[in-house]
Amino acid sequence: MMGSMTDAAYDLIVIGAGPVGENVADRAVQGGLSVLIVERELVGGECSYWACMPSKALLRSGSALRAAQRVPGAADPDARVDATAVLRRRSSFTSGWEDTGQVEWLQSAGIDLARGHGRIAGERVVEITGEDGSVRRIEARHAVAIATGTTAAIPPIEGVAETDPWTSREATSVTDVPRSLIIIGGGVVGTEMANAYADLGTTVTVLSRGGLLGGMEPFAGELVADALRERGVDVRTGAAIASTVREDDGSVAVDLEDGTVLRAEHLLVATGREPATKDLGLASIGLEDGDWLDVDDTLRVRGRDWLYAVGDVNHRSLLTHQGKYQARAAGDVIVARATGGEVDAGAWGVHAATADLAAVPQVTFTDPEVASIGRTAEQAEEAGLRIRVVDYDLGSVAGASLHADGYTGKARMVVDEDRGVVVGATFVGQDVAELLHSATIAVVGEVPLSRLWHAVPSYPTISEVWLRLLETYGRPTA
Numbered sequence: 001m002m003g004s005m006t007d008a009a010y011d012l013i014v015i016g017a018g019p020v021g022e023n024v025a026d027r028a029v030q031g032g033l034s035v036l037i038v039e040r041e042l043v044g045g046e047c048s049y050w051a052c053m054p055s056k057a058l059l060r061s062g063s064a065l066r067a068a069q070r071v072p073g074a075a076d077p078d079a080r081v082d083a084t085a086v087l088r089r090r091s092s093f094t095s096g097w098e099d100t101g102q103v104e105w106l107q108s109a110g111i112d113l114a115r116g117h118g119r120i121a122g123e124r125v126v127e128i129t130g131e132d133g134s135v136r137r138i139e140a141r142h143a144v145a146i147a148t149g150t151t152a153a154i155p156p157i158e159g160v161a162e163t164d165p166w167t168s169r170e171a172t173s174v175t176d177v178p179r180s181l182i183i184i185g186g187g188v189v190g191t192e193m194a195n196a197y198a199d200l201g202t203t204v205t206v207l208s209r210g211g212l213l214g215g216m217e218p219f220a221g222e223l224v225a226d227a228l229r230e231r232g233v234d235v236r237t238g239a240a241i242a243s244t245v246r247e248d249d250g251s252v253a254v255d256l257e258d259g260t261v262l263r264a265e266h267l268l269v270a271t272g273r274e275p276a277t278k279d280l281g282l283a284s285i286g287l288e289d290g291d292w293l294d295v296d297d298t299l300r301v302r303g304r305d306w307l308y309a310v311g312d313v314n315h316r317s318l319l320t321h322q323g324k325y326q327a328r329a330a331g332d333v334i335v336a337r338a339t340g341g342e343v344d345a346g347a348w349g350v351h352a353a354t355a356d357l358a359a360v361p362q363v364t365f366t367d368p369e370v371a372s373i374g375r376t377a378e379q380a381e382e383a384g385l386r387i388r389v390v391d392y393d394l395g396s397v398a399g400a401s402l403h404a405d406g407y408t409g410k411a412r413m414v415v416d417e418d419r420g421v422v423v424g425a426t427f428v429g430q431d432v433a434e435l436l437h438s439a440t441i442a443v444v445g446e447v448p449l450s451r452l453w454h455a456v457p458s459y460p461t462i463s464e465v466w467l468r469l470l471e472t473y474g475r476p477t478a
């Protein structure tokens with residue numbers, strides 16, 4: 001019946017071939033379903049071409065150089081990164097903005113690809129508009145998964161849209177390093193790009209309406225701001241922007257409420273994301289165009305038993321690793337529901353993205369790095385937990401002082417006193433990113449503090465901060 005109205009049918013249609021869509025499709029194929037994935041730009045999504053990979057490639061050389069410069073005898077203390085080499089390495093990670101490799105992977109995984117813009121055209125039907133304007137209607141026998149991600153939000157500041165600002169896309173795909181750059185937004189993108197461009201030799205100003213890295217432990221943003229200022233970045237917290245304008249000479253002027261006028265070659269807006277759901281046909285099934293999609297813990301859109309929303313677009317956690325975690329659960333549960341298999345959707349079940357709720361790890365690749373998992377002290381208190389906060393100066397750990405002269409950093413452990421487990425941890429310092437997974441395991445595993453004393457960190461590593469945190473908390477008695 002439905003088939004006669006459509007051009008083809010698949011068990012599952014995935015709209016959006018970012019990291020999340022690819023993983024939903026892969027799990028479903030592995031579970032025996034036929035899957036079509038629809039992509040309007042590059043297979044691999046934002047993360048591969050304009051977000052995670054190029055931004056980290058832009059940051060890595062500066063971090064490596066400074067790490068060497070902090071150890072006498074390892075590097076010329078006055079050396080600067082070679083911007084041309086950094087950009088070349090960045091472009092190798094984005095494969096020159098070509099997706100041939102990822103398309104080959106889809107083929108090898110048994111996932112069919114349709115190039116074009118996907119839109120929901122009623123229950124279990126997706127319409128695909130190709131670049132040539134042709135339209136195909138495809139039936140989804142079991143489910144449709146939306147994994148369309150986000151786009152940069154343009155802030156409602158007078159003049160910004162007309163200024164034709166850079167977003168994260170231009171910032172990560174740059175070919176000519178600007179002499180000067182003003183960044184609006186002191187979140188993750190703003191601070192990472194401030195680090196990257198300062199290293200590339202750009203004069204950088206960061207305008208943040210609050211402190212940097214809001215939502216994390218306050219000391220994280222403070223230590224990152226200190227380090228940026230030391231490297232010559234003009235970090236203005238509590239900045240109120242009145243308007244922006246593109247001058248006749250091509251430069252950008254930003255007027256602050258206090259009367260200050262700042263100028264730069266480019267303006268970067270890094271003020272958050274909005275869901276890519278404006279032109280997705282949501283209204284055809286009674287949902288609101290342009291909204292985030294509200295899902296349950298199995299990533300199913302509430303009230304629609306055939307529709308899933310996975311990754312950034314559901315607003316649970318705007319991170320690649322967390323989106324891929326959701327994708328594994330979603331792909332598997334779609335298979336289970338399609339084949340009459342058992343659904344394991346309770347807390348920490350195979351089909352539930354439970355970690356999204358209070359166990360999300362994140363690394364901000366600034367220098368110092370910020371690595372966090374779970375709840376901050378403030379979030380734990382808001383959740384009504386009876387907590388104790390334990391802080392330790394990372395520079396006092398033997399491994400850290402060996403790692404870099406003048407090592408500066410801080411660690412915080414948030415303990416749920418009623419359960420005797422860690423519910424949050426934050427590390428700020430050079431090379432703490434790889435330390436984070438130990439904390440993730442402690443939080444997700446709900447490892448009692450009394451048992452953590454038996455998890456002995458090697459001497460002399462930075463991980464010994466765990467022992468120092470436990471000692472500061474106090475050793476249990478028999």
Ligand SMILES: Cc1cc2nc3c(=O)[nH]c(=O)nc-3n(C[C@H](O)[C@H](O)[C@H](O)COP(=O)(O)OP(=O)(O)OC[C@H]3O[C@@H](n4cnc5c(N)ncnc54)[C@H](O)[C@@H]3O)c2cc1C
Nearest residue numbers: 016018020040045046051052118148149311312318319320
């Ligand atoms: C500058 C920057 C740096 C970041 N760095 C990190 C990091 O280091 N680590 C991390 O974990 N996260 C990072 N993130 C976040 C990360 O990029 C996202 O969480 C991730 O890309 C989300 O994946 P996704 O598959 O949900 O969406 P996306 O990667 O956005 O992919 C969505 C895909 O859907 C396609 N699409 C959209 N609408 C349609 C349609 N109607 N029809 C067909 N196709 C469509 C898009 O073209 C795109 O390819 C960063 C983000 C930014 C902006």
Ligand SMILES: NC(=O)c1ccc[n+]([C@@H]2O[C@H](COP(=O)([O-])OP(=O)(O)OC[C@H]3O[C@@H](n4cnc5c(N)ncnc54)[C@H](O)[C@@H]3O)[C@@H](O)[C@H]2O)c1
Nearest residue numbers: 155156185186187188189190209270271272318363364365
């Ligand atoms: N390393 C990583 O994991 C990484 C790196 C980059 C981005 N990301 C993800 O991408 C997402 C987007 O990052 P982002 O930095 O754009 O968002 P964000 O939410 O982290 O920060 C946005 C900042 O813009 C400010 N802001 C918002 N509206 C404003 C306005 N009108 N005027 C002035 N300031 C305004 C906010 O106060 C905030 O400081 C994040 O949620 C993050 O999870 C992750």
